[in-house]
Amino acid sequence: MKEKRSLFKMIFGTSRQPPQQQTYMQMLNSSPNFYDFSGESYDSDTVRATVDAFARNVGKLKAKHIRRVNGEVRNTNSEIEWLLQVRPNKFMNAYIFYYRLATQYLMSNNVFVWIRRKPGSNDVEGYYPLVSSGVELLDVAGEMVVRFRFYDGKEYLAPYEDIIHLRRFYFNNDMFGESNRKALTPILNLISVTNQGIANAVKTSAFLRGILKFTAMLKPEDMKKQTDKFAEDYLSAANNGGIAATDSKAEYQELKSDPKMIDDRQMSAMESKVHGYFGTNEKIVKSDYSESDWGAYYESMIEPFGLQMALEFTTKTFSGRAQGHGNEILFESNRLQYASNDTKVKIIETLVDRGMMSINQGLEVFNLPPIENGDKRIMSLNFIDAEMANDYQLGKVKSKTAGGGGEEK
Known part of the structure; x- marks a missing residue:
């Protein structure tokens, strides 16, 4: 019989931390504890759609491990870059990984990613996002340690x-x-009550409501029996026709139901408050944005998140010595994918002519496959080195002759 393995053991292993003296970290002006908000805000369709719009676009960020040497940026194609671009851990591909981080970022305003390192070395084996019910900061032998309490105890x-x-x-x-x-619950409660009111209004309008007035003297028990019979026959959902019939013993007087429902403008205003809280708007959520709409959203939400990830991933992944040798992690996004074709053409013409973009990079903007030798950079002969401009104007630049020599012009 196959042995069952828990996800907890698969991630953290079976080893336990050695027993050490643990005390809570002394904070300057706050508690060293964080407890996740266990509300149902993610169950709101407005919140979920808003968070999903952010997470979907963050999931497309591309991690790069670079090394800066003497002012030059060099690509490394390292194992860390492969992890961050393809599969950060054994359970998630890169898109799902960043989607998860972005969702947790908006929902709890705290994201925790554990860096699992290979036994006996500082090499990274994987990155694991941790979603726990509570986090505590401890002081163990003068070092800050994090204790995660998961929902299963x-x-x-x-x-x-x-x-x-x-x-x-x-x-x-x-x-x-x-x-x-405190900030999100009031508006979500208002939206929930509004939705319930609309549902109740629809239900109310589907049934007859009124007073059954008896013209003859009846005993209370007979009156109740007649009323229950009338309600069963005509005031239930089974009365599809919406018509009631009475004899001379009773007279039915209908009560007009006039439920008050919120209009589209007010509903849109409430949803707009939720969108604004998460730094977005209806156009982004519904993918109905223009080039300028996307640019504003990218610069206000996605780019700051990518910058924070770059700084934190760099600091926590590499040792101080490795950082001193120029190792760095960046998160890039091809913003030109969302530009109009006219804008793409103009930008590519400008960047390729100046040697700032390779042919394959230009093809990528139009979602076209790369070509052989397309990573080379080309430059128009209409441009020269700025430091040589005066020499050209004064006629001091040497021109090569057909035989390969040079002479003063």
Whole structure:
């Protein structure tokens, strides 16, 4: 019989932390604890669509491991770059990984990614996003350690230096981003009540409502029996025709139902408040944006998130010595994918002519496949080195003769 393995053991292994003296970290002006907001805000269709729009676009960011040497940027094609571009861990591809980080970033304003390193070395084996019910900062032998409490009751301790920590709404707490609870709950409750009111109004308008007035003297029990019989026959959903019939013993007086429902403008205003809270708008959520709409959204939401990831991934992935040798992680996005064709053509013409873009990079903008030797950069002969401009004007530049020599002009 095949042995069942828990996901917890598959990620963290079976080893336990050695028993050490643990005390809570002393913060300057806040608690060293963070507890995830367990509300149902993600169950709101408005919130979910808004968060999904952000996460879908963050998922398309491309990680690059570069090395800056003497002012020059060199691509490394390292194992770390492969992890971040293809499969950060054994359970997630890169798109799902960044989608998860972006979703957690907006929903709890704190993202925790554990860097799992290979035993006996500092080499990275994988990146694992951790979603826990609570996080506590501990002082173990003078080092900051993070204790995660998961929803199934299990705990795990990890050095803070091995935890990538992204934050949003970073204000009161020394280490953690603020919760969405107080800011988001009121508007979500209002939207929920509005939706329930619309549903109840629809239900109410589908049934007869009124007073059954008896013209003859009846005993209370007979009156109740007649009323229940009338309601069963005519005031239930089974009365598809919406017509009731009475004899001379009773007279039915209909009560007009006039439910008050919120109009589209007011509903749109409430949803707009949710969109604004998450830094977006209806056009982005519905993918109905223009080139300028996308540019504004990218610069205000996606680019800052990518910058924060780049700084945190770099600091936590590489040692101080490796960073000193120029190792760095960047997150790029091809913004030209969302530009109009006219804009793409103009930009490509300008960048290729000046040697700032290769042929394959230009093809990528139009979602075309690369060509052989397309990574070479070409440049128009209409441009010269700025430092040589005066020499050209004064006629001091040497021109090569057909025989390969040169002479002063």
